[in-house]
Amino acid sequence: MGLIRKDIKNIEAYKPGKPIEEVERELGIKGAIKLASNENALGPSPKALQAVKKALACLNRYPEGTCFYLKNKLARFLGVPEPNLIFGNGSDELIDIILKTIKEPGAEIITSEVTFVEYKICGAINGFVVKTIPMRNFTYDLTAIKKAISPRTKAIFIANPNNPTGTYVNSNQVTSFLEGIPKDILVVFDEAYFEYAADKDFPKLVRLINKKNIAILRTFSKIYGLAGLRVGYMIANSSLVAYAQRVRQPFNVNSLAQAAAAAALDDKAFVKLSKNLIKNEKKFLYDAFTELGIWFKKSAANFIFIRMNADTRKIFQELLKRGVIIREMNCYNMPNYARITIGTRQENIKLIKELKELEKVINIRGVDQ
Ligand SMILES: Cc1ncc(COP(=O)(O)O)c(C=O)c1O
Structure with a gap:
């Protein structure tokens, strides 16, 4: 009898979003932004x-x-x-x-x-x-x-x-x-x-x-x-x-x-600020994705599910090199999809700027749903 439970052998460990420190260390870059784990972009309460x-x-x-x-x-x-x-x-x-x-x-x-x-x-x-x-x-x-x-x-x-x-x-x-x-x-x-x-x-x-x-x-x-x-x-x-x-x-x-x-629980001001950020930045990103021809699903949360006419694993790697961490959807076997956590205006501008740069070399415009 082997030591490890048989059913555990078939389980794949949870893969979290890549931490900022890890990306900066691996790529020797500074100032990376993380839009990968649906965290609060404004920091802690x-x-x-x-x-x-x-x-x-x-x-x-x-x-x-x-x-x-x-x-x-x-x-x-x-x-x-x-x-x-x-x-x-x-x-x-x-x-x-x-x-x-x-x-x-x-x-x-x-x-x-x-x-x-x-x-x-x-x-x-x-x-x-x-x-x-x-x-x-x-x-x-x-x-x-x-x-x-x-x-x-x-x-x-x-x-x-x-x-x-x-x-x-x-x-x-x-x-x-x-x-x-x-x-x-x-x-x-x-x-x-x-x-x-x-x-x-x-x-x-x-x-x-x-x-x-x-x-x-x-x-x-x-x-x-x-x-x-x-x-x-x-x-x-x-x-x-x-x-x-x-x-x-x-x-x-x-x-x-x-x-x-x-x-x-007492930090009502912070909760309000966080809700407003998401409301406003969601609109900013919807508009930017529309302009870029990237398909998205309207979101009730602090992230947006998108689809591009490209392998998002490649987009993920390219964005990483440019200091932007997103989440590709490989774990669902959905190679054209990605999930973007809504960031601050500055972070969202950086994301869109880098996507526009990428668009010059990779066709990312989403196909119709
Ligand atoms: C739907 C859902 N449930 C639970 C969690 C985990 O939350 P917690 O940090 O409280 O463990 C997450 C985190 O991303 C989530 O998306």
Whole structure:
């Protein structure tokens, strides 16, 4: 018998966006910009930074395992009781905690193609059969997902808005989807980009946590600019939360992350600034892509899914040399597509300038959809 689990041998590790330092080191360049991981271009919330400085003096102590203060604050912020909340080392960890809490031999989870790859990776690591359902117009096809449910289905993962396509399923679609889903199936709505979703018909699901078997995942990594600290949370019925508490590591969210996240909730000015940046810069990039003949999908998040008439792996490499890091979509086997995180105006201008330069040597104009 070999040492390594057979099923692990088939799992491909998650490939994150290339870090700025790595690109600068490898290419011997300075001033690279990263538009690859849907981070906040404005940096971390200033209130969170202040709180981190204060919390540094207590690093000799273990953190509060239950995130006591943060939980209390978030409960008031969301208007939900504390037993409905649990925190994770990023929402990534909560995906794993959920799967560990519900796993059974032979069980399956369902998600979509062209979505956040962690559902697939984490599902496989936890021994689930992972069914991925094709999208419809780059959007989760909830009707097809519902049809794919079998007696072995334990959970359905829906990224809303979806990463990488930026599309969302609306309130009506979600309501009719949830109708008739068996009670023993957990529907996980991963709302990592929830704060950016400005459309009126975006689902408001918090009020459903005790009526339907749903869990909502959110994060401090995106709009609050705290990706480096790793803190996310789940809102769900108190029974699921209580079981998940048994599964998580005792000190899974570090003390700096807890202090920063609690302070970030008060940083209304920063949240507003971040939303405005995305709103304005999205328009700037839409216009620039249109001028360049690059196809894009309208996005409800802080990134844009684009298609060029060229192999984006090549474009990715060429842009890297020019100090611009984007995300090609090779992991989905979509060689003409890329995902661009919306940056500051200065960063977006640099991206467009470099694309215009590239256009002189590579035809990047997208074919019609
Ligand atoms: C849809 C989605 N869910 C979860 C995450 C992970 O977030 P966190 O940093 O909280 O682990 C990401 C990160 O890109 C994401 O796009």
